[in-house]
Amino acid sequence: MDFSIREANLDDCKDIARMIMELAEYVKLAEHVKVTQKDLEQDGFSNNPFFHGIIAEVPEQHKTKEGHTKIGYALYFYAYSSWSGRAIYMEDLYVMPEFRGKGVGKALISKVAQLGLAAGCHQLNFTVLDWNKPSMDFYLSQGCFNITATMGYHCMRCEGEALKHLAQL
Ligand SMILES: CC(C)(COP(=O)(O)OP(=O)(O)OC[C@H]1O[C@@H](n2cnc3c(N)ncnc32)[C@H](O)[C@@H]1OP(=O)(O)O)[C@@H](O)C(=O)NCCC(=O)NCCS
Numbered sequence: 001m002d003f004s005i006r007e008a009n010l011d012d013c014k015d016i017a018r019m020i021m022e023l024a025e026y027v028k029l030a031e032h033v034k035v036t037q038k039d040l041e042q043d044g045f046s047n048n049p050f051f052h053g054i055i056a057e058v059p060e061q062h063k064t065k066e067g068h069t070k071i072g073y074a075l076y077f078y079a080y081s082s083w084s085g086r087a088i089y090m091e092d093l094y095v096m097p098e099f100r101g102k103g104v105g106k107a108l109i110s111k112v113a114q115l116g117l118a119a120g121c122h123q124l125n126f127t128v129l130d131w132n133k134p135s136m137d138f139y140l141s142q143g144c145f146n147i148t149a150t151m152g153y154h155c156m157r158c159e160g161e162a163l164k165h166l167a168q169l
Pocket residue numbers: 023026093094095096099100101102103104105106107127128129132133134135137138141
C-alpha cells in the first residue's frame with residue numbers, strides 16, 4: 001500500500017487529537033483523555049516541545065470514507081536511563097483499523113527507532129496493556145521484549161491530589 005511517514009507539524013494536531021481518542025477507545029480508556037488539540041499545539045509545537053510526533057499519510061485516492069488521509073501516528077520524547085544513557089520513549093503508536101496489517105505500524109516504530117539512534121539513544125521504551133495481545137505480539141515480532149516479565153518492572157504513577165500532596169511535604 002502507498003503511504004508515507006513524516007514528521008508531525010502544527011496542522012496535524014486536529015488529526016492527532018482524533019487518533020488519540022480512537023486509540024483510547026480501542027483500549028477502552030477514553031474517559032481518561034483530557035488533552036485537547038490546543039494542548040497538543042502548545043505542548044508539541046512551541047519553543048520547548050514536551051513531545052514530538054510522526055504521521056502516516058496515504059494519498060487522496062486512499063482516503064477513508066470520512067475523508068481522512070492521516071491514518072496513523074506515533075508520539076515520542078527523549079528520556080534518560082541512569083544505566084544506559086540516552087533513551088527514547090514512545091508514548092503512542094496507532095494505525096486506523098482499515099489500514100492495519102499493511103506495514104504502516106512497522107514503518108512508524110521503525111522511524112521512531114531511527115530517530116532514537118540518530119539522537120544517540122540506546123533504548124526504545126513504551127508500555128502496552130496486558131490484555132492487548134495483538135499489539136504485544138506485534139512488538140515481540142519486532143524484537144522488543146517485556147521488561148515486566150523479564151525484570152519485574154511495574155509502571156507507577158502519582159497524579160491529582162496525591163501529586164499536589166506530594167509536592168507539599
Ligand atoms: C499495533 C499496530 C500499531 C500495528 O500496526 P500495523 O500497521 O497493523 O502492523 P504492521 O502491518 O506494520 O505489522 C508489521 C509486522 O508486524 C507483524 N504483526 C502485526 N500484527 C501482529 C500480530 N497480531 N501478531 C504477530 N505479528 C504481528 C506482522 O506480521 C508484520 O511482520 P513482518 O512484516 O515483520 O513479517 C496497529 O495494529 C494498531 O494501531 N493497533 C491498535 C492500537 C494499539 O494497540 N496500539 C498500540 C498501543 S500500545
